[in-house]
Amino acid sequence: MKTVYVVGTCDTKGSELRYLRDLIRDAGCDVVLVDVSVSEFHSEAADVDVQPSEVARFHPNPPKAEELKDRGKAVAAMSQALEEFIRSREEVDGIIGAGGTGGTALIAPAMRALPIGTPKVLVSTVASGNVAPYVGPTDISMMYSVTDVSGLNRISRVVLANAAHSIAGMVLNKPAGAAADERPAVGLTMFGVTTPCVQAVTRALEAEFDCLVFHATGTGGQSFEKLADSGLLVGGIDVSTTEVCDYLVGGVFPCTADRFGAFARTKWPYVGSCGALDMVNFGAMDTVPTPFRSRRLHVHNPQVTLMRTTPEECNRIGEWIGERLNLCEGPVRFLIPELGVSAIDAPGQPFHDPEADAALFAALERTIRRTGKRQLTRVPLHINHPQFAELLVTNFKEALREY
16 A cells, blocks of 8 residues: 655644545545644644654654744754654655645755655645745645635535545655656756757767756756756756856855755766856846846746856856866866856857856966866857767766776
């Protein structure tokens, strides 16, 4: 039998959680009902499989009793305990939760701790807004509750039933060999303006490697590195490091301070480049922050406006990347495409700026400490030139042999 964990606060969502449990059980799954209530007045129910006190024992550094009188701190503590509890379980074939803002924030980190591919469904009152803080770099399916998660009614019964049948269907119908592939997996980062390069690399490698391409939109880079951290990749070809621009300058697709951290921790072979370091991303033109309105802007599509990075920003970007790569002790190859870093950074294109590119390249050369394993190479080619893709492939295979 496949086992689905139903997680939530039974003190306020008990009827909804039991409704989910019963439907999932009727669909043919074993169910474990986990109560993560934080109310000090909540009494334990006999039909709950895992009580709040049991979950709380998994907290690595339990807070003092007086601290837990603050509901915000109590929710944060229970969330951390739940994450460790879920990590400790071996039979989580799927997980589903339901809640409002507090419950969503409490449950989501535990879902993110599970491997990619484990079914995860979260019914939430906030699912029609910005769900990035909850989903992060994982495959959580969020379903908007429509009404508040506050009792069963003609709307909530239908929404919760859809969620219950969704998780049961995912768990029961997951093909046994869905993730099976004899080829080792390599991660690649791509942006629209580096697509020709990444597609050429993929074509050159796909006979030997399972090529996983990640869209460099902030969470894409995080997913790329999460898989590296999880040991699911044998290396990375990080063509499009553009998320660093948004992180340092203030765009909408930023990486985190941990960018490149997975390769520092794991020492997996890493091959990188300057893909789309000529741009910072914003939404539609009218969303560009006022201080940037006078900058060189380019409408990529009605929902995305690009801003050209300046020489000063490029200097900072190059130094930041270099400092992060210096922490990587595994095989590192970083290739600089001297004739342009994106499709619109070339003669006659809107972001062609040799001065800015020169500042970027100089900062990288000045900052990256070259060793026998950590190499930096300038190449007199555009990033989307076929020969540049060939060099990325060659360097990746050399890094693999060195690993």
